[in-house]
Structures are given as structure tokens and as C-alpha cells.
Amino acid sequence: MEVAIIGGGAAGYFSALSVKENHPDADVTIFEKTRHPLAKVRISGGGRCNVTNGNKSISTVAKGYPRGRAFMKRALKVFNTTDTMTWFESKDVPLFTQEDTRVFPVSQDSESIVDCLLGQAESRGIVCEFWSAIESITPKDRRLELNFSRLDLAPRSFDKVIVASGGSPTSRGLKWLEQLGHKIVEPVPSLFTFNMPDESIVDLTGVAIDPVLVSIPGTSLKERGPLLITHWGFSGPAILKLSAFGARFFHDTEYSFNVRVNWLDQTNHESVLNQLIGVTAEHARKRLPNIRPFGLPERLWRYLLAKGGFSETKKWGELGSKGLNKLAAVLTNDSYSVSGKTGFKDEFVTCGGISLDDIDGKSMESKVCENLYFAGEIMDIDGITGGFNFQAAWTTGYIAGKLE
Numbered sequence: 001m002e003v004a005i006i007g008g009g010a011a012g013y014f015s016a017l018s019v020k021e022n023h024p025d026a027d028v029t030i031f032e033k034t035r036h037p038l039a040k041v042r043i044s045g046g047g048r049c050n051v052t053n054g055n056k057s058i059s060t061v062a063k064g065y066p067r068g069r070a071f072m073k074r075a076l077k078v079f080n081t082t083d084t085m086t087w088f089e090s091k092d093v094p095l096f097t098q099e100d101t102r103v104f105p106v107s108q109d110s111e112s113i114v115d116c117l118l119g120q121a122e123s124r125g126i127v128c129e130f131w132s133a134i135e136s137i138t139p140k141d142r143r144l145e146l147n148f149s150r151l152d153l154a155p156r157s158f159d160k161v162i163v164a165s166g167g168s169p170t171s172r173g174l175k176w177l178e179q180l181g182h183k184i185v186e187p188v189p190s191l192f193t194f195n196m197p198d199e200s201i202v203d204l205t206g207v208a209i210d211p212v213l214v215s216i217p218g219t220s221l222k223e224r225g226p227l228l229i230t231h232w233g234f235s236g237p238a239i240l241k242l243s244a245f246g247a248r249f250f251h252d253t254e255y256s257f258n259v260r261v262n263w264l265d266q267t268n269h270e271s272v273l274n275q276l277i278g279v280t281a282e283h284a285r286k287r288l289p290n291i292r293p294f295g296l297p298e299r300l301w302r303y304l305l306a307k308g309g310f311s312e313t314k315k316w317g318e319l320g321s322k323g324l325n326k327l328a329a330v331l332t333n334d335s336y337s338v339s340g341k342t343g344f345k346d347e348f349v350t351c352g353g354i355s356l357d358d359i360d361g362k363s364m365e366s367k368v369c370e371n372l373y374f375a376g377e378i379m380d381i382d383g384i385t386g387g388f389n390f391q392a393a394w395t396t397g398y399i400a401g402k403l404e
């Protein structure tokens with residue numbers, strides 16, 4: 001059996017290895033359009049490669065996928081995060097799980113993952129041909145013919161083909177697969193931070209608050225977690241998660257929208273008010289800036305007081321019920337205007353790609369083109385940060401490589 005893999009990234013290498021594990025006699029060739037296999041693995045996780053997530057529960061892991069959750073939930077039953085860890089550790093790449101559940105190689109160096117995948121491929125006789133961009137696929141006599149962009153490369157025909165060419169920033173980049181009859185879900189970016197050029201809160205650069213509740217008015221988008229104020233706007237896990245779950249909505253607004261912040265992560269107005277009344281009773285003669293309830297950082301506390309129009313000389317006992325209500329509102333229902341986005345440490349993924357309607361989740365085979373399989377980010381699956389995107393590549397690559 002002759003098998004071609006299109007794309008020498010995480011999903012491409014992992015599916016190639018899975019083919020050899022399941023079909024040891026198969027001839028496997030990876031076609032990579034650049035000279036640099038596993039380029040994203042190399043730069044991933046700030047050069048440390050967040051290879052997977054330490055959560056073991058399939059339903060918890062599946063929740064890390066804003067797109068493709070149900071599809072991943074089924075696929076993870078075949079190859080879960082624990083399988084990823086076992087796989088790499090059995091190949092002499094020890095891993096460790098951070099407190100925040102992200103998993104990295106003990107070496108803290110993505111080269112350990114790259115070397116492992118390249119070494120495994122080489123020892124199993126998997127060939128990688130570089131400078132070999134595939135331009136189109138033509139089904140012919142139950143085989144698939146690959147056509148190259150380079151004019152000096154003649155078309156080559158294979159029994160099975162796995163497409164693992166990664167996320168494409170535009171639908172145009174997926175035309176060659178649309179021509180075979182696949183539906184394309186319009187690609188848009190996911191995983192970004194919010195730019196807030198018109199908001200003075202950016203003067204509080206470096207202030208971190210954990211947890212806050214961030215939401216987008218008029219939608220059901222809502223996330224809880226740490227928020228970091230940067231010199232351009234809001235960042236941190238709560239914002240990145242919100243950007244992932246709202247990727248398409250934010251794209252449609254052209255990245256111009258309001259974000260609501262509940263700095264206390266408390267939704268019960270009455271209860272917040274009662275806590276403030278308690279402070280008033282205890283510290284009636286103290287000035288507002290001098291008593292910081294809820295443990296908010298001092299710079300943020302002063303900023304919020306100013307935003308609410310409270311003078312720094314005002315005393316707690318002078319607030320009155322109107323003042324208390326206003327303070328509770330600033331603390332739990334604060335609003336900022338966002339205008340633009342910024343990539344998060346260059347990590348981004350594509351939301352969209354080949355529609356999952358056209359892929360058989362049991363085998364990753366195309367429903368519209370026999371003997372063609374998909375793996376990795378080219379599919380309409382993407383995850384939040386924390387190792388979920390590589391896990392999708394390992395899981396779908398492993399299943400595709402069975403060639404069932």
C-alpha cells in the first residue's frame with residue numbers, strides 16, 4: 001500500500017507514524033511544502049511545546065474545543081491526553097504537568113518533541129520530501145493522484161492520502177479541497193488579546209486579577225479566570241478563552257465591541273452591596289482609597305474609584321445608598337470598548353476549515369472522496385490554549401493513520 005501524507009507538521013508526522021504502526025508494510029511519504037518540518041512544534045509554547053493537557057477526563061478535555069467539541073469527544077475515546085503522554089514517554093521523552101494542567105517535556109525544550117517525531121519517522125522508513133507543495137488531488141481508478149505546484153515534479157498516485165496541511169488563513173487556500181466536493185467553513189483567527197486604544201485602564205499595565213468574570217453584552221459569551229492588563233488592552237487566560245469561543249462573533253464585528261468586566265466574579269448585586277455596607281459600618285471614617293475590600297490591587301482600586309466618580313478624599317461613611325450602589329455597579333458591571341486584536345505570543349489557530357459534516361469521525365476519512373483522510377488543524381476543530389490544539393493533531397492523526 002502506498003500512502004501519502006500532505007504536510008509535515010504535528011498531525012502529518014503523527015499520522016505517518018500511526019500508518020506504520022497499523023500497516024507496517026505500507027510505503028509512507030510525507031510531502032512538505034517548505035524545508036522545515038514540524039516548524040510550529042519547534043516554536044510552540046514559547047519554545048517549550050505545550051504538548052497536551054493534563055486533564056484525563058474526556059468530557060473535560062472536549063470542553064477545550066470551541067469548534068468540534070462533540071467530534072473530539074468521540075475521537076478522544078480512541079486517543080486521549082493520557083495516550084499522548086504514554087506515547088511520548090514510551091519514546092524516552094519524559095513529560096511533566098504544570099499546576100495549570102499544561103504538559104511540557106521535562107527538558108523544557110520543544111526540540112525534544114521534534115527530535116522524537118523525526119527520529120521515530122526515520123527509524124520506520126518514513127520519507128519526507130521537502131519543497132513539495134501539493135496543488136490539487138485527482139481521483140483516478142480508485143487511487144488518488146497528487147499534483148505538485150512545482151512544474152518539474154510529475155504527478156504521483158497513491159492508494160491512500162492523508163491531508164494534514166494545517167490551518168489556512170483564507171478559504172482560497174482550501175480551494176483545492178473544495179474542488180473535490182468538501183464544504184469549507186470560512187477560516188477566521190482564534191486566540192487573541194483585546195486592543196483598547198481608547199481606554200485609560202491600559203496605564204495599569206502589569207496588573208493581574210484572578211478571577212474575574214468577562215462577558216460580551218448581548219451574547220452568551222462569558223468566561224471566568226485570570227485577567228492581565230497590558231499596555232495595549234486586556235490579556236490573560238479569561239480573555240484568550242473568550243477570544244476562542246467568540247472567534248467568529250468578534251470577526252463579524254470587525255473586532256469592535258464592548259467587553260463587560262465583573263472584577264469581583266460575584267454576580268449577586270445584593271450580596272456585594274451587603275459586603276460594602278459592612279465596610280461602611282466598620283470603616284466609616286476612613287477614606288475610600290485606604291480600605292480595599294475584595295483584595296483588589298491598589299492601582300486598580302484607585303482607578304475604579306476614579307472611574308465611578310468618587311473623590312479620593314471621600315470617606316466610607318459618606319457614601320450613602322446611591323454611592324454604595326454606584327460602587328457596586330463599577331465593581332461588578334464595568335465596561336470597556338475594544339477596537340482591534342493582537343496575537344497571543346504569536347500563538348494563534350484557525351477557526352474553520354474542512355467542515356466536519358464531510359468527515360467520518362470514526363476514521364477521519366472524507367465522506368465525499370474515497371481513500372482521502374484528514375488530520376489536524378485543517379479540519380474545523382480548534383482548541384483553547386493549554387495543549388488542546390496539539391492534542392487535536394495527535395488524536396485525529398492517530399485515527400487517520402489507521403486508514404480504516
Ligand SMILES: Cc1cc2nc3c(=O)[nH]c(=O)nc-3n(C[C@H](O)[C@H](O)[C@H](O)COP(=O)(O)OP(=O)(O)OC[C@H]3O[C@@H](n4cnc5c(N)ncnc54)[C@H](O)[C@@H]3O)c2cc1C
Nearest residue numbers: 007009010011033044045050134165166376377387389390
Ligand atoms: C506560535 C505558535 C505556538 C503554538 N503553541 C502551541 C502549544 O504550545 N500547544 C498547542 O497545543 N498548540 C500550539 N499552537 C497551535 C499548534 O501549533 C497547531 O494547532 C498545530 O501545529 C497544528 O498542526 P498541523 O499539523 O495540523 O498543522 P501545521 O503545524 O500548520 O503543519 C502543516 C504543515 O503542512 C505544510 N503544508 C501546508 N500546505 C501544504 C501543501 N499544499 N502541500 C504540502 N505541505 C503543505 C505546512 O508547511 C506545514 O508544515 C501554537 C501555534 C503557534 C502559531
